[in-house]
Amino acid sequence: MDRPPALPRYGPAYGPKVVAATASCTAAIARLDARISVSPVASAWHRRAAWSGYAKALQLQSVEIEEIDVFSWGCGLQVPGRALRATNLDAFDRFDDWHAALLDKDPLAWRDALPTAIGEPEIATEHPALIRALDQVRQHARIDGTTLPWLSLPFALRDKGLSATPLPCLAGGAKALRLKRTPDDADWLAVLRSLEASATDGLKRLQALERNYRDAQRAIVAEYRPGALPALIALLCHRPLLSPQAAAGCLGISVAGASKLLERAVAAGLLAEITQRRTWRLFLPPDLATEFGFVAPKRGRPAKEPPPLPQSRALAEVFDAFDQEMAEIDRVLNGRGTARL
Known part of the structure; x- marks a missing residue:
C-alpha cells in the first residue's frame, strides 16, 4: 500500500545554533520593546522605524532601493546623486494603510484581514512563540506574493506576546520562506539572525534619537533667544x-x-549638511548622516555625554514647551493621514 505524502515539518530542527539564535533574538526584541514603552521620543522613532521596515519589505520583493531612498520619499525630498523613483510603478502604495494599521489600537484589525488559509497545527504549541510568529509569515508569503507578508511580521510578533505593540523596524523575513515548501535549518537561522540585527539596530537608533533629544534640550537652554529653534528641532x-x-x-x-x-x-551639533552647495541644501542628524554614508564616522572613543542639567522650575518650563512642540508636530503629521509632511 502506498504511504500518504509526508507533511512538511513544522519549524526548525532546533540544533544548538538555532536554539541559541532563537533565545538571542527573543531577548533583543524584548529589550527594544521595553525601551520603547518608556521613551519620550517613541512617536518620532516609530515613524523612522516604519520607513526602515518598509525598505526591508521592498528589498525582499527584489526592488532595488535603499533605506535612504525610503527616508527621502517619506520626507518629500530627493537626495542628489540618488536614482529617481520609477513613475510607472508605485512602490509605496501600501505604506499609508500599513502605517495606519500600526497605529490602530484594535489588536484584531490586522489579524482579521489575514487569509483564512493561515493556521497553526496542534504541534505549534510546543514551539517557541518566535518560531510560531515566523511560521505565520511563512504561510502568508506562500499565499501572497506581495510585500504584505513581510509587513505583517511586527503584528505576528505582537500577537504572539513578544511585544506590546507592533514594532515596524521588525518587518521582514527571508525569500526562502516563500520559495521553499520546507525551509531548512540554515534558512531559519538566517531569518532569526536578520531579525535580531533589526531589533538591535532599532534599539541603537532609539538610543541615538533619545540622545539627540537631550542634546536639543541643552541647545535650547544655551540659546539666549531660541526663537523658532525649538520648533525646528521638534520637526527634525x-x-x-x-x-x-x-x-x-x-x-x-x-x-x-x-x-x-x-x-x-x-x-x-544637532544637524549635518549632506550637500556641498549653496542652493537646495539638505541636512540630516549626525547619526543618520554617518549611518547612510554621507559623513565619515568619527574615530576613537565616542564623546562622553554631558551631565544632566540641574532641575529647576525655569528649565522644566522650557522642556515642557519643547515637548509641546514635539506633540504638535506629531499631531499635524498624524492628522494628515500619512507619515509624510
Whole structure:
C-alpha cells in the first residue's frame, strides 16, 4: 500500500545554533520593546522605524532601493546623486494603510484581514512563540506574493506576546520562506539572525534619537533667544531629512530664516549638511548622516555625554514647551493621514 505524502515539518530542527539564535533574538526584541514603552521620543522613532521596515519589505520583493531612498520619499525630498523613483510603478502604495494599521489600537484589525488559509497545527504549541510568529509569515508569503507578508511580521510578533505593540523596524523575513515548501535549518537561522540585527539596530537608533533629544534640550537652554529653534528641532525629530525650503513651509517662516535656523542647529551639533552647495541644501542628524554614508564616522572613543542639567522650575518650563512642540508636530503629521509632511 502506498504511504500518504509526508507533511512538511513544522519549524526548525532546533540544533544548538538555532536554539541559541532563537533565545538571542527573543531577548533583543524584548529589550527594544521595553525601551520603547518608556521613551519620550517613541512617536518620532516609530515613524523612522516604519520607513526602515518598509525598505526591508521592498528589498525582499527584489526592488532595488535603499533605506535612504525610503527616508527621502517619506520626507518629500530627493537626495542628489540618488536614482529617481520609477513613475510607472508605485512602490509605496501600501505604506499609508500599513502605517495606519500600526497605529490602530484594535489588536484584531490586522489579524482579521489575514487569509483564512493561515493556521497553526496542534504541534505549534510546543514551539517557541518566535518560531510560531515566523511560521505565520511563512504561510502568508506562500499565499501572497506581495510585500504584505513581510509587513505583517511586527503584528505576528505582537500577537504572539513578544511585544506590546507592533514594532515596524521588525518587518521582514527571508525569500526562502516563500520559495521553499520546507525551509531548512540554515534558512531559519538566517531569518532569526536578520531579525535580531533589526531589533538591535532599532534599539541603537532609539538610543541615538533619545540622545539627540537631550542634546536639543541643552541647545535650547544655551540659546539666549531660541526663537523658532525649538520648533525646528521638534520637526527634525519627526522628519530627519530637511531642506531650507521644506523647513520654511512647515514652520511658516521665510526660506532665509529657515536657512539661518538650520545653520544654528548645525553649529549646535544637532544637524549635518549632506550637500556641498549653496542652493537646495539638505541636512540630516549626525547619526543618520554617518549611518547612510554621507559623513565619515568619527574615530576613537565616542564623546562622553554631558551631565544632566540641574532641575529647576525655569528649565522644566522650557522642556515642557519643547515637548509641546514635539506633540504638535506629531499631531499635524498624524492628522494628515500619512507619515509624510
